[in-house]
Amino acid sequence: MKPNPNAAAPDHRIFLFCDLDGTVSPYGESTGSPEANLIFAKLVQRNEIVLAYVTGRTLASAKEVIITHKLPLPHYLAADVGSTIERVENGAYVPMQNWWTAIGRDWVGATPESILARLTRVPGIRPQEPEVQNTYKVCFYTDYDAQGDVLVNKVQSALLDLRIRSQVLWSRDDVLHVGYLDVMPLGAGKLGAVRWLLSQTGISQERAVFAGDSGNDLPVLASGIRSVMPRNGQESVLKIALATLEKKERGFSKRLYHAKGGFLGLDGNVLGGVLEGLYMHFPQTREWMLG
Numbered sequence: 001m002k003p004n005p006n007a008a009a010p011d012h013r014i015f016l017f018c019d020l021d022g023t024v025s026p027y028g029e030s031t032g033s034p035e036a037n038l039i040f041a042k043l044v045q046r047n048e049i050v051l052a053y054v055t056g057r058t059l060a061s062a063k064e065v066i067i068t069h070k071l072p073l074p075h076y077l078a079a080d081v082g083s084t085i086e087r088v089e090n091g092a093y094v095p096m097q098n099w100w101t102a103i104g105r106d107w108v109g110a111t112p113e114s115i116l117a118r119l120t121r122v123p124g125i126r127p128q129e130p131e132v133q134n135t136y137k138v139c140f141y142t143d144y145d146a147q148g149d150v151l152v153n154k155v156q157s158a159l160l161d162l163r164i165r166s167q168v169l170w171s172r173d174d175v176l177h178v179g180y181l182d183v184m185p186l187g188a189g190k191l192g193a194v195r196w197l198l199s200q201t202g203i204s205q206e207r208a209v210f211a212g213d214s215g216n217d218l219p220v221l222a223s224g225i226r227s228v229m230p231r232n233g234q235e236s237v238l239k240i241a242l243a244t245l246e247k248k249e250r251g252f253s254k255r256l257y258h259a260k261g262g263f264l265g266l267d268g269n270v271l272g273g274v275l276e277g278l279y280m281h282f283p284q285t286r287e288w289m290l291g
Helices: 035-043 059-068 097-107 112-119 148-158 189-201 215-221 235-248 271-281 285-290
Strands: 014-018 049-054 076-079 084-089 092-095 138-142 166-173 178-185 208-211 227-229 256-258
Touching: 014 189, 014 271, 035 271, 035 285, 049 189, 059 076, 076 189, 084 097, 084 189, 097 178, 097 189, 112 138, 112 148, 148 166, 148 178, 166 215, 178 215, 189 208, 189 215, 208 215, 208 271, 215 227, 215 235, 227 235, 227 271, 235 256, 256 271, 271 285
Parallel strands: 014 049, 014 208, 049 076, 208 227, 227 256
Antiparallel strands: 076 084, 084 092, 138 178, 166 178
16 A cells, blocks of 8 residues: 555654652752752753643642743643643643533533532641632642542542532642642543643654653553653552552553652762663653763
């Protein structure tokens, strides 16, 4: 069969998705090797790399972190645990309204207010501040040592009568010693944002790498998308992700790389771990880091 001359050429770029706190930017005692920042900044300037930050922070807070830590400007910023996405054009952030259209179908007939009202009587959760809530993310604080799976089940049960397609995520902050519980449309979250951005750019999932270190990164780390956890990542999250991958397919856990340190003389924490993992998945990137 002759090749179709009108067929689109495959996109050979690498789409690098990175969490912020503890993955790209220092957080608590996790600082990483300072020289990793220079290598990372050089790497993402290349045309072969598409960069997205995928964070639990609000858009405003994420942009502040990017400025404070002098991080490279991404091509895309997915914030609020992936419930909002903006692209960067000529140095300016532009909301991607079609993302809200896509995930809004899961919450037809429901509002943040109706969801909050339904969950006020669930013990062990308390609403976060109004400024961190949005149309498609309703979020709560929990105790740091709460039984996350138990809370998730209670919240999911309380939402049944609303007849919405939703997901409930629990994570905890080892620095602030607090738990977080987020309710979002089923198609949202970090995994939904990653898959949607891949579909929008036409880059294959096999050309994607995700880097994350904590609980709200788990859906992506355990999805089978090529991933990396920096050396400083949460051990409990790593164990769950590896076990989940092995249940899907024997040997599938190799899709998730846990940084060990030593690559390019870096300690494997934060950005050093991201670079190490990217190299392990795509060895050709080592030359790009050193070029």
